[in-house]
Amino acid sequence: MHARTQKEIYKPNRTRTRAEPRNVGHEPDPHPGDTDPIGTDLTVDSAALPDRCAGIEFDAITPDEKGNMLFFKGSHLWTGYRGPAQPSNESFKELDDLHNIGHVDAAFRMHNPENPDDHDHIYFFQDDKMFSYYNHTLEDGYPKEIQEDFPGIPTHLDAAVECPKGECIADSVLFFKGNDVHVYDVSTKTVKTKTWSHLPVCTSATRWLEHYYCFHGHNFTRFHPVSGEVSGDYPKDARRYFMTCPNFGHGGHYKVRKCSEAKIDAIATDDAGKSYIFAGPIYMRLDTHRDGLHAFPITKAWKEVTSGVDAVFFYTNKIYLIKGDQVYIYKTAAHYTLIEGYPKTLKEELGIEGHVDAAFVCPNEHTVHVIQGQTMRAVDLTATPRAETQVVPMPLSDIDAARCSAEGIHLFKGSQYYNYESPMMLALSKIAPVPQNITKAMIGCEE
Ligand SMILES: [Ca+2]
Numbered sequence: 001m002h003a004r005t006q007k008e009i010y011k012p013n014r015t016r017t018r019a020e021p022r023n024v025g026h027e028p029d030p031h032p033g034d035t036d037p038i039g040t041d042l043t044v045d046s047a048a049l050p051d052r053c054a055g056i057e058f059d060a061i062t063p064d065e066k067g068n069m070l071f072f073k074g075s076h077l078w079t080g081y082r083g084p085a086q087p088s089n090e091s092f093k094e095l096d097d098l099h100n101i102g103h104v105d106a107a108f109r110m111h112n113p114e115n116p117d118d119h120d121h122i123y124f125f126q127d128d129k130m131f132s133y134y135n136h137t138l139e140d141g142y143p144k145e146i147q148e149d150f151p152g153i154p155t156h157l158d159a160a161v162e163c164p165k166g167e168c169i170a171d172s173v174l175f176f177k178g179n180d181v182h183v184y185d186v187s188t189k190t191v192k193t194k195t196w197s198h199l200p201v202c203t204s205a206t207r208w209l210e211h212y213y214c215f216h217g218h219n220f221t222r223f224h225p226v227s228g229e230v231s232g233d234y235p236k237d238a239r240r241y242f243m244t245c246p247n248f249g250h251g252g253h254y255k256v257r258k259c260s261e262a263k264i265d266a267i268a269t270d271d272a273g274k275s276y277i278f279a280g281p282i283y284m285r286l287d288t289h290r291d292g293l294h295a296f297p298i299t300k301a302w303k304e305v306t307s308g309v310d311a312v313f314f315y316t317n318k319i320y321l322i323k324g325d326q327v328y329i330y331k332t333a334a335h336y337t338l339i340e341g342y343p344k345t346l347k348e349e350l351g352i353e354g355h356v357d358a359a360f361v362c363p364n365e366h367t368v369h370v371i372q373g374q375t376m377r378a379v380d381l382t383a384t385p386r387a388e389t390q391v392v393p394m395p396l397s398d399i400d401a402a403r404c405s406a407e408g409i410h411l412f413k414g415s416q417y418y419n420y421e422s423p424m425m426l427a428l429s430k431i432a433p434v435p436q437n438i439t440k441a442m443i444g445c446e447e
């Protein structure tokens with residue numbers, strides 16, 4: 001064990017010194033801006049189980065192959081951000097075999113797309129041994145000595161976290177022991193050791209949505225995976241972000257709806273293919289399912305949009321958010337920035353009036369299709385001033401949201417959606433196609 005008396009926290013100012021992904025500063029927050037009372041689903045019926053809200057120090061944290069975040073302490077684990085502990089050996093039964101060590105030192109999910117036999121495997125470390133699991137099944141040949149797979153990495157680790165290429169220089173694993181960080185290059189199998197004395201000793205570490213977190217005590221500190229730099233106000237209390245704890249929330253928590261009860265306000269896909277869904281005061285980014293889907297308040301990304309949205313679409317690196325008769329346009333480079341002079345009225349911006357149910361732009365097209373009741377209007381986005389070029393009746397009404405992608409057009413209505421091949425097919429259709437049920441992959445609901 002290491003002395004955890006390190007008090008020095010490196011806190012430079014907030015100047016961004018390198019390109020960081022959008023949504024900087026987003027920690028998992030299980031209760032974004034929702035006013036439901038908290039604690040209703042926290043019933044822990046066995047007094048023998050450890051309580052993560054008591055301020056414990058986790059042994060290890062890692063996502064599993066499906067994106068569920070796993071938190072380990074002693075012989076127990078928690079899956080996800082809420083719910084009670086369970087014995088670790090119920091999920092990973094061989095972890096007990098080593099003389100009942102009863103804990104893990106470190107864990108991470110391998111990022112190695114060049115080697116599908118290893119990619120997404122979950123590695124656990126106990127003393128000088130390691131275990132590789134996929135789909136809760138121990139791989140043949142494990143446990144092994146750490147040296148066999150990771151030459152140059154010490155035993156009795158404190159923490160480990162994967163670091164994909166693009167965030168690190170190459171696909172890597174960061175192994176923590178004391179103030180030393182051993183950066184293991186997955187393809188060259190070489191190790192570079194750095195000393196990050198400004199960071200607290202990390203007792204667990206994890207990656208979430210392109211960000212890196214060192215846990216120490218019941219706190220965590222976000223760090224840059226290459227420089228180790230800490231920017232922002234850290235440490236923070238993990239109980240406010242990585243779990244749902246009574247008295248540690250921001251006034252309530254967001255519950256993901258069942259797909260059969262789904263009701264979204266808007267959906268849109270950006271130029272990079274990332275999908276966003278909007279419902280009430282929150283939004284979710286759908287490409288992040290490997291990190292666990294997670295809801296954020298809309299105001300966290302688009303702070304002027306304070307009362308939800310009616311329709312959203314992306315066009316030429318800008319996002320258009322429509323609410324009532326207002327249109328907000330944000331540049332999408334780095335942070336979202338509201339374009340000067342906005343919001344403007346629908347009439348001024350798109351030449352239309354009245355409530356908008358949904359809107360979509362197809363890839364590489366310059367026309368936005370706006371759905372209002374049983375009418376669809378096409379507006380040429382290259383024209384000045386913008387004006388509708390086509391108005392067609394629709395065989396459907398009360399559409400909640402719409403998007404257009406390589407798979408065609410999806411019109412969402414409650415828990416179902418309608419699929420059309422193209423805007424022309426939609427414009428020509430006289431009867432609605434058979435609706436299909438919305439799935440988890442489409443909008444992040446629970447099945
Ligand atoms: Ca540990």
Ligand SMILES: [Ca+2]
Pocket residue numbers: 264265266309310311356357358399400401
């Ligand atoms: Ca809508």
